[in-house]
Amino acid sequence: MTEHFLSSILIATDGSEKNRAALEEGIKVARLCGATLYAVYVIDTGTFSTMSGDIPLGDTYRVFQAEAEQAFARMRSLAGDLKVETAILEGRPAPEVVKFATRKKIDLIVIGTQGKRGLERLLLGSVAEEIIRSAPCKVLVVK
Structure with a gap:
């Protein structure tokens, strides 16, 4: 039996429609490779500190x-x-995705980006950028 190049793929999802392209691409790659899919959703606990009491x-x-x-x-x-x-994680999104990928020995992380420019990209693309910089594996960013 031939071992597939990618046996585990992690798709980080936030449930938004903007994330759909990343879901579809990750699923397509998993299907081609016969890989197990992992889906993670991170509850950003930092948002709790900024919410109304x-x-x-x-x-x-x-x-x-x-x-x-x-x-x-x-x-x-x-x-x-x-x-x-599937797994629901808690904490800051990028570090939690990277920790999960490390723990599960993930071969590929698939993440979406909102495709913004300038200041918006710096603010909204920071999770994707942090994952790219610190991931223990390949990262596919889907616009």
Whole structure:
């Protein structure tokens, strides 16, 4: 039996429609390689410190969990018969994705970028850039 070049692919998802291209591309590569797909959604705990005290923390956490489950359901639907493992992580998105990839010995991380320019790119593309700089494996960035 021939061993595939890529046996595990991690797709970082935020559940947004802008992330759909990254999902589709990651699934396409996984299908071609026969790779196991891992989907991670990171609850950015830094957002809790900037939120109004009027919103109960538990309610906010449940909203993020529901969003993650919706993102995973979309991915499973697109992936069809491919094996998909999911994980909800907590913390800063880039370091959590990199730690997960290291722990699971991921061969490829697939992430989306919003394709912004100038100051917007610096602010919105910082997660993708940080993952690219610190990932233990190859990274595919999908615009």
